Amino acid sequence: MIGRNAEIALLEKMIAESVTGRGNAVLVRGEAGIGKSALLAEAARTAGDDLLVLRVTGVESEAELPFAALHLLLRPARHLIPALPAAQRAALLGAFGESEEGAQDRFLVGLAVLTLLADLAEERPLLCLVDDVQWLDRASVDALVFAARRLEAERITMILAARDDGAEPPVHGVPELRLTGLTRADCETLLAESAADLVPEVRDRVIEEAEGNPLALVEFAAVLTPEQRAGQLAPLPLQPPRLSLAGRLEQSLRAAIRQLPERTQLLLLVAAAEGAGGLELVLRAAEGFGAGLPDLEPAERRHLVRVSDGLLRFRHPLVKTAAYHEAPLARRVAAHRALADALDGDEHADRRAWHLSAAAVGPDEETSGVLAAAGDRARQRGSHASAATAYERAAQLTVDQRWRARRLAAAADAALGAGQLARAGAAADRGRRLTDEPVVLARLVAVRAAVDSEHGTPEPAALIDAAAGIARTAPADAASLLATAAGEAWFAGDHAALRQAAELLESVVPGDDPVAGTVRGMERVAAGDPAAGLPLMRAAVSPRDATDPVAGTYAVFSALMTGDADAACELAAARVAACREQGLIGALPHALQLLTQAQILRGRHAEAAESGAEAWQIAHDTGQAGRLRHLHGILAWLAAVEGEDETCVRLARQAEGAAQERHGSGWGGCALTLLDLVRARYEAVAGRMARVLDGPLGHTVIVTFAIAGHVEACARLGEPERASEAFARFDAWAAASGQPWAAAVAHRCRALLAPRDEAEPHYGAALEWHARGGCEFERARTELLYGEWLRRARRRSDAGVRLRAAMGRFAAMGAAPWAERARTELAATGARADLPELGVEARPLDALTPQELQVVRLAATGATNRQIGAQLFLSPRTVGFHLYKAFPKLGVSSRADLSGIDFGDRMV
Secondary structure (H helix, E strand, O other), X not given: OOOOHHHHHHHHHHHHHHHOOOOEEEEEEEOOOOOHHHHHHHHHHHHOOOOEEEEEEOOHHHOOOOOHHHHHHOHHHHHHHHXXXXXXXHHHHHHOXXXXXXXOOOOHHHHHHHHHHHHHHHHOOEEEEEEOHHHOOHHHHHHHHHHHOOOOOOOEEEEEEEEOOOOOOOOOOOOEEEOOOOOHHHHHXXXXXXXXXXXXXHHHHHHHHHOOOXXXXXXXXXXXXHHHHOOOOOOOOOOOOOOOHHHHHHHHHHHHHXXXXXXXXXXXXXXXXXXXXXXXXXXXXXXXHOOOHHHHHHHHHOOOEEEEOOEEEEOOHHHHHHHHHOOOHHHHHHHHHHHHHHOOOHHHHHHHHHHHHHHOOOOOHHHHHHHHHHHHHHHHOOOHHHHHHHHHHHHHHOOOHHHHHHHHHHXXXXXXXXXXXXXXXXHHHHHXXXXXXXXXXXXXXXXXXXXXXXXXXXXXXXXXXXXXXXXXXXXXXXXXHHHHHHHHHHHHOOHHHHHHHHHHHHHHOOOOOHHHHHHHHHXXXXXXXXHHHHHHHHHOOOOOOOOOHHHHHHHHHHHHHOOOHHHHHHHHHHHHHHHHXXXXXXXXXXXXXXXXXXXXXXXXXXXXXXXXXXXHHHHHHOXXXXXXXXHHHHHHHHHHXXXXXXXXXXHHHHOOOOOOOOOOOOHHHHHHHHHHHHOOOHHHHHHHHHHHHHOOOOOOHHHHHHHHHHHHHHHHOOOHHHHHHHHHHHHHHHHHHOOHHHHHHHHHHHHHHOOHHHOHHHHHHHHHHHOOOOOHHHHXXXXXXXXXXXXXXXXXXXXXXXXXXXXXXXXXXXXXXXXXXXXXXXXXXXOOOOHHHHOOOOOHHHHOOHHHHHHXXXXXXXXXXXXXXXXXXXXXXXXXXXXXXXXXXXXXXOHHHHHHXXXXXXXX
């Protein structure tokens, strides 16, 4: 290739690395004609016979056919599908329309693709070439990108190419290689090969017009007459300056199409409308226009198309575009109608539906029904984006307003399932203006609420009104809406809406419903009555049904709100396990988030960091922006504990600030509070906590737990009265929770607020309560504060005992600044304050990355690499790679040796 040496070298390096087990992916972007396809072809040529090359090219006419591109790409790997884990096998076969069981989670197909490609690469290294990604169906793109982001230890290189037309790139999270125009020298070289007879002034004009675009160089030169090439006439049929390069290029190609015989133009129109290159179908559809196979010859002579293996291919997608748009509308409509008529059989139902759609120029009830059926099939196969498009087009062609609203509701649901929030919200808004049917309206409101929640602007009142409209006819759906409304109202601080949700929910579900009990408990806590609310929430902790996402989530939340760390960890771990077992990749980040919060409450910070890191990665890979903001807040809190100041501040800001954050649910603000506390910035702590407590999140779990830091800061400032009201709130919560660790923290706060000579009994009581179990981090903080009090009381020996204990606990949890604070206090007593003397040594497990730890822990149970990969959404080879890296760190040489490792609290 001319002028692409650097790009070719980069791709050759990537391919060489993947052959050695370092998988990689890249997105090649550039304008039409810039050479993306040629670069992919060069990569395939470079790979030679050493690699198995899989290829697929996006076809605009198939952009809404579910998993069409994926089906083509994976044909060489079909023999490996039976060996996939059961859930992945079912998802992939459902996606291909070969099973009635569609994927519950749209990302499970991506995991199946990853495993399948990894298995195929065990036979021979792979090069996957995916061209014209902008025209791939969305479901295929999502699956391929999910796999591309996880090519860690695979012998796979994936090269995707997409047109850069100024819109959002169709792929995120994959490194980009952007192609720009050729240099002047390279343009001259290319023209010397393709148009050597151009005189210098004509050559210069062609180079100027082409702007370094290789296709434009060739095409602009090709349309010149012999006289123009010799410089005897104006060198180019120049277009108006306002046209872009793409516009000038299309005009040039359309001029070439116009020079063909009419029947050839008609045949190319049908081929362009068909899009996929099926010659037999094109010829059958073109019969009605009087065109046939001989009419292809003029286009072949002009190198506009080529025919081989029963396929008709345009030389470039822009040639296809020119052939289609050069025809008037009536002929384009007729071409699509002819293609629809030529397609028969159930296997072509979707393609026929879209040709009928293209042929419709006004309301058409028959075609709308055909498209709605296509949407149903796409949804069944797990292609939510294709389903949304089908339902939207069906709604456009529907005459009856009520049916139009129903189809918009289906479109909104499907778009939400595809993660296309703006599209889902727009469809929901259009539908709400068309209907007053309670069930349809409730469905539309639920979608709008989900979109608003992601953007941080929920409307729980709308959900409650919608639920009221269907309470009698569809109580289960009403209960689901009310559960969502309650959660939104809780985090929005909308107590009135929370009360309404609780009252209505109690009227539509059985009296012992745990979710209704939790919601009523939430309402009481938000109203400032934990004595009434926490017992209701505690009763809801008992269900262990982790398979129900609503009941399971509310059970974990109840355990967290009542301070029951053990129950919260157990319930959250069960919910995580259920998500893994069922392949619910999209739901897993929330389950892991709840587990992270439970582990923090229990004082298992290392494991919380592991869970939080996995939650963040999956949420990032699956585009869950709202979940990421919440996780940023939680990870900011862990960073504050570890003394990672810059990380803490950055993450807290990403959680949307301190007092005003919603998606972080208060974690970001409380993280900054904790960081200020250990850095002795007490005024900052008191000021921020006052704002948080007075804001909409003042009643939430993390803010309630952070009150103890507020009390400590105010006591340090010598202004204990500033914390009296907040402490009264915490004290009431602690008493109602019945948790020993909460009672201990309440006594610690009393010690801080009491006159100095009255503090010790409270410290003593706090340690007695801590001895009954609970949060280790809070126990260490109590020992630190008591030790500081003892030192100031000049009881150095007693102070040393407490400070040593605090330092040891903090160090074991990785709470470096807190351990340092204890060490400084211990040194002030005159004692040696040396961490190694305490026996606090790094354990081998501490050297593992979070993902290595997950892999090792599961391997220790006897799980195979394939079983571990299915649980952690990794390929078996990547699992083996992590074990390979972990073994030397642990001092073991085989899986059998893992059974002797003491994982301690790291086993969930």
